[in-house]
Amino acid sequence: MLEWLKSVVSDPDILSAVRVTFTMAVCSTGIASVLGITFGLMLERFRFPGKKIVIRLNRTLMGSPPVVVGLIVYLLLMRRGPLGPLSLLFTIQGMVIAQTMIITPIICGMIYSYLRRSAPSIREFAVTMGATRWQTTRLIIRELRKEIYFCMVTGFGRSISEVGAVMLVGGNIRGRTRTMTTTISLLKSQGIFTEGVALGILLLLMAFVLQWICDMLQREEMEHENY
Amino acid sequence: MKITDLEKKIGTFRLQIDHLVIESGRIHGIIGPNGCGKTVLLKTLAGIYTPDRGTIDYEGISPREITMLSQRPYLMDTSVYKNLVYPLQVRHMRPEEEKVDALLEKAGLLAQKKQYARSLSSGERQKLSFLRAVIFHPKLVMIDETFSNLDPESEALFMEMIRKIQEEDPITWIIVSHQLEAVRQLCEVIHHMEKGSVVEL
Numbered sequence: 300m301l302e303w304l305k306s307v308v309s310d311p312d313i314l315s316a317v318r319v320t321f322t323m324a325v326c327s328t329g330i331a332s333v334l335g336i337t338f339g340l341m342l343e344r345f346r347f348p349g350k351k352i353v354i355r356l357n358r359t360l361m362g363s364p365p366v367v368v369g370l371i372v373y374l375l376l377m378r379r380g381p382l383g384p385l386s387l388l389f390t391i392q393g394m395v396i397a398q399t400m401i402i403t404p405i406i407c408g409m410i411y412s413y414l415r416r417s418a419p420s421i422r423e424f425a426v427t428m429g430a431t432r433w434q435t436t437r438l439i440i441r442e443l444r445k446e447i448y449f450c451m452v453t454g455f456g457r458s459i460s461e462v463g464a465v466m467l468v469g470g471n472i473r474g475r476t477r478t479m480t481t482t483i484s485l486l487k488s489q490g491i492f493t494e495g496v497a498l499g500i501l502l503l504l505m506a507f508v509l510q511w512i513c514d515m516l517q518r519e520e521m522e523h524e525n526y
Numbered sequence: 527m528k529i530t531d532l533e534k535k536i537g538t539f540r541l542q543i544d545h546l547v548i549e550s551g552r553i554h555g556i557i558g559p560n561g562c563g564k565t566v567l568l569k570t571l572a573g574i575y576t577p578d579r580g581t582i583d584y585e586g587i588s589p590r591e592i593t594m595l596s597q598r599p600y601l602m603d604t605s606v607y608k609n610l611v612y613p614l615q616v617r618h619m620r621p622e623e624e625k626v627d628a629l630l631e632k633a634g635l636l637a638q639k640k641q642y643a644r645s646l647s648s649g650e651r652q653k654l655s656f657l658r659a660v661i662f663h664p665k666l667v668m669i670d671e672t673f674s675n676l677d678p679e680s681e682a683l684f685m686e687m688i689r690k691i692q693e694e695d696p697i698t699w700i701i702v703s704h705q706l707e708a709v710r711q712l713c714e715v716i717h718h719m720e721k722g723s724v725v726e727l
Binding site for chain 2: 420421423424426427428429430431434438441442444445
């Protein structure tokens with residue numbers, strides 16, 4: 300079992316897939332976190348006409364099928380598309396764009412619902428303490444750090460497990476844009492199940508580690524409950 | 527501080543204060559039944575709510591010199607100490623460790639200094655939020671029912687601390703309470719509220 304895993308892990312194609320998956324997930328989660336948290340904060344903070352529609356749209360996008368997002372990004376990036384001259388199709392950058400479009404609404408929506416619950420009381424408190432606007436925003440972010448982290452982990456999990464969009468936009472090019480999930484999909488179609496399963500286990504392992512981190516954070520919170 | 531023609535609507539509730547004078551350097555008490563608008567008045571004075579109409583003349587007190595203790599104080603997701611020095615941090619002031627420790631000692635919270643603030647009992651939370659409100663020497667302190675959760679000893683401690691502050695450097699206090707006795711003992715001026723307005727008895 301161990302030998303078998305070792306041989307799989309030392310395969311350069313698989314190593315490359317792991318690397319591509321991580322690069323893409325880290326970049327897209329990073330960008331999506333900055334965008335999602337900013338949008339979430341703004342959505343909670345400001346009142347503007349059409350806000351309800353924006354919120355509904357956000358919720359719709361939270362559950363948008365990645366393949367559809369992939370298709371849209373593909374159309375934008377293809378040679379004849381509006382962003383064609385940038386030559387981003389079949390590159391990791393292109394995949395990051397698609398992933399960012401999938402994850403940003405998820406992070407934004409989650410942050411927004413956390414903020415709806417706790418920001419008003421934090422803001423009231425900040426006023427009584429004489430905090431400036433900027434200090435208040437910083438306080439809100441600090442008070443919600445665990446929730447923010449949780450959103451980021453969710454986004455990251457979404458990113459490493461996604462197939463459709465990265466397949467369409469990345470093109471599943473060996474050694475360049477082939478991720479762990481698209482490798483599994485390919486291996487399956489070639490009838491090579493052993494390596495597919497091994498990669499699957501590796502992905503599950505990564506998901507487990509992520510879930511474990513989340514769990515530790517939650518537990519820390521529970522220990523702090525009033526007693 | 528002068529309040530003239532103040533009006534604030536929250537849902538179906540309407541606060542209407544035609545004229546109210548809060549004399550600086552004195553302890554004011556506000557009593558009235560539940561839902562008569564005491565909290566709305568305090569929150570409006572504290573700048574949490576913006577009035578729909580009317581004026582509040584703070585007579586030279588800046589918004590940053592006003593503080594309010596809410597009924598259920600908000601404690602930050604951190605230690606007792608960091609909660610206590612937050613108002614100083616906001617003002618870019620360095621906390622003097624000895625003074626901070628002395629304050630905590632007096633309130634019986636020194637042992638909990640490094641403890642997680644949200645693990646405190648409700649009485650201790652009240653004490654901490656009281657200390658946090660006075661640590662930066664505000665000019666106007668409003669207290670919303672904070673005495674309600676306290677045992678007699680802690681209540682006496684609060685009163686003593688308020689009296690001491692008044693002896694040294696008098697500031698303005700507005701204290702809202704159900705406990706008539708407590709308010710009567712401490713307050714120099716008492717206002718009654720009913721159905722959103724201040725009434726004379």
